[in-house]
Amino acid sequence: MTAPNLDDFLATMIDAAADAGAIVLAFFEGECAARAKRDGSPVTEADRAAETAIERALRERFPDMPVVAEEAIADGHVPPVLGERFFLVDPLDGTKEFVAGLYDFTVNIALVEDGVPVAGVVFAPAYRELFYGSPAGAFKLRTGDRGERGEAVPIAARAEPEAIIAVVSRSHYSTDTDDFLAGHTLESVVPVGSSLKFCRIAEGMADIYPKLGRTMEWDTAAGHAILAAAGGSVTRIDGSPLVYAKRGVEGEADFANPSFIARGRPDPTAAGEMRAGARSRA
Numbered sequence: 001m002t003a004p005n006l007d008d009f010l011a012t013m014i015d016a017a018a019d020a021g022a023i024v025l026a027f028f029e030g031e032c033a034a035r036a037k038r039d040g041s042p043v044t045e046a047d048r049a050a051e052t053a054i055e056r057a058l059r060e061r062f063p064d065m066p067v068v069a070e071e072a073i074a075d076g077h078v079p080p081v082l083g084e085r086f087f088l089v090d091p092l093d094g095t096k097e098f099v100a101g102l103y104d105f106t107v108n109i110a111l112v113e114d115g116v117p118v119a120g121v122v123f124a125p126a127y128r129e130l131f132y133g134s135p136a137g138a139f140k141l142r143t144g145d146r147g148e149r150g151e152a153v154p155i156a157a158r159a160e161p162e163a164i165i166a167v168v169s170r171s172h173y174s175t176d177t178d179d180f181l182a183g184h185t186l187e188s189v190v191p192v193g194s195s196l197k198f199c200r201i202a203e204g205m206a207d208i209y210p211k212l213g214r215t216m217e218w219d220t221a222a223g224h225a226i227l228a229a230a231g232g233s234v235t236r237i238d239g240s241p242l243v244y245a246k247r248g249v250e251g252e253a254d255f256a257n258p259s260f261i262a263r264g265r266p267d268p269t270a271a272g273e274m275r276a277g278a279r280s281r282a
């Protein structure tokens, strides 16, 4: 058998995310919905059922690939060796929104290669929106009530306009975010739950997502891959790349992310101004 390429990985990741999304949505829309608000158990059930389905689908097709998944890590199941390529899975991101009956929750599957999220799938089943990205491009498709998939449409991040649209956490907001945004000209600040924030920038609906505070790698890897494929970027506050497979860092939990900024496309006129400035100084 020939070695799998990115298209092979992505096709399996999309199928797995679509199936897991259907499972999560059944919990969200089913009779569990009312109970979810009182005790957190259906969230956990949805989380675990979706993760089990994803792991099974990934392992069946790629038995040798390590899988790092949120619930498994919580149970202490960490792959001993990650190698240069592994999957990162968050079966239900945006759990607070899920419990509150809001639509902003997602299934996330990413493929990380040498610390870089090279391919990712984010499925928001309540919105019937599925996003995916790889070096071949970023795409969005709509799903039907019975899991039918519409045509995949290419998406692209936009260059920052003068007044920007910021997307921020709905459930984990910090005043540091306000301080950061105070330095920008804003059209609006839109609270969005889950990894959908990356996707809204990837499809040109928003310009910046500042995350001042901790997240885990499975919260961000798939959205990061999609945004990068759409022409955007995700960097640490100092502008260095946000890398993955972070383990054994003193004082940090394994797979914890530092603060980061996600943005759309670099502004070509800003680069032009810099070049013009450089010329005029010469």
Ligand SMILES: Nc1ncnc2c1ncn2[C@@H]1O[C@H](COP(=O)(O)O)[C@@H](OP(=O)(O)O)[C@H]1O
Residues within 6 Å of the ligand: 090, 092, 093, 094, 095, 096, 168, 169, 170, 171, 172, 173, 192, 193, 194, 195, 213, 214, 215, 216, 219
């Ligand atoms: N300050 C914080 N500490 C830990 N996790 C955080 C966090 N802020 C956000 N997250 C995680 O990032 C994900 C998206 O959060 P948000 O929608 O607020 O941006 C959530 O994942 P889960 O829903 O999978 O737990 C949440 O737990």
Ligand SMILES: [Mg+2]
Residues within 6 Å of the ligand: 090, 092, 093, 094, 218, 219
């Ligand atoms: Mg999460």
